[in-house]
Amino acid sequence: MTMAMTGALAVVAIAGIAVAALGTLYAARAQAQGAADAAALAAAVATYPPATSADPLMAARGIAEDNGAMLVGCTCPRDDTMKARIVEVVTGVRVDLPLFGDVTVRSSARAEFDPRLWLGR
Secondary structure, three states, X not given: OHHHHHHHHHHHHHHHHHHHHHHHHHHHHHHHHHHHHHXXXXXXXXXXXXXXXXXXXXXXXXXXXXXXXXXXXXXXXXXXXXXXXXXXXXXXXXXXXXXXXXXXXXXXXEEEEOHHHHOOO
């Protein structure tokens, strides 16, 4: 009976750890996605120099960090033309999972900026 009870407790403990790890991953994914969305929007506007003096990469990095994530990548070159442009940002959130250790959860977002619409033309 003692062996069966020990086995049952081990199964319950492992299931609890798995549920906690999944919850942590889910929360990190939501945080990474929110940071990616916000960073993409900030970088998209910053690609058009008359809109802001900020560097698009720095704008994306700052917003990502403000949202508790790190900027992993940003396709956000400055463009002086009036053409619409699409920016893509990848962010990551590090979490420490029981039994798995340090894991980085990544998320990406895209944003479009059209200077003509911004200027009301």
